[in-house]
Amino acid sequence: MPEGDRDFSTWKENIQQIVEGLDVPVIVKEVGFGMSKETMEELISLGVQNIDVSGxxxxxxxxxxxxxxxxxxFSLLGEWGQTTPESLLESLSLQKEVNILASGGVRSFYDIVKALALGAKATGLSGKLLQTVHLEGVDAATKIVLDWEKAIKHMLLLLNCHNIQELQETQLLLRGPLREYAELREIDYKYLARR
Known part of the structure; x- marks a missing residue:
């Protein structure tokens, strides 16, 4: 923001004070650029237990x-950062230490299933639902949510999973740009195909 504060020298102290000073769960959320493993490790060291990678x-x-x-x-920076699936790969080795939430680019029930399969505890989306409320009303947005709930259950059936925990143990094959990303970042992704 042209009028924004660009002094980020105290961000670590600020986050740590918030986490230590509140008796409710704190979620640290990105603003649509994703998170690297290094960033998530830094947040964990500050006591953060809930991270929304928002890719x-x-x-x-x-x-x-x-x-x-x-x-x-700054339009050249429109593709800056990691996607949500890339950020979820970044989080794989940290998922037992912290709750990972996934938002950013989640537009369908299929995106939700993929994010959960990559270890997200929950997903978030706003654009599609807000647009639907604006153009078609609350009932239309509610119908989307209910339809997606059914679709996710069908996806679980197709994957022979009874629940989200089993989905997070199902075998995943990475291909294309996501696999290339994992290889470049030296993320151990091959175990996903054998779990």
Missing amino acids: RGGTNFVNIENDRRDTID
Whole structure:
């Protein structure tokens, strides 16, 4: 933001004070750029127990802020950061230490199933539902949620999973750009195909 505060020198202390000072769960959420393993490890060291990776693919704050400015064009950074699936891969070795939530680019029941299979404890989405409420009303958005609930149950059936825990133990094959990302970051993803 042109008028925003760009002094991030105390972010660690601020987060730690919030976590230690509140007696309710604190969720640290990205703003649509995803998170690396190193960032999540830093948050864990500060006492954070709930991280929403909010990867690239959903609300894009580079584009939002770029539309608000008159000077430098930052549209080249529209693809900045990790996608939600990439961030979930980054979190694989940390999922026993922290609750990982997935948002950013979640647009369908299929995206929800994939995120849960990669270890997310929960998923979040807003764009599709807010747009539906705006254009078609609350009943139409409620219908989407109920239809997706049924669709997720059908997906679990197709995968021979009785619940989310079994889904998180089902075998996954990574291909294409997601596999390439895992290989470049040296993330041990091959065990997913054998679990």
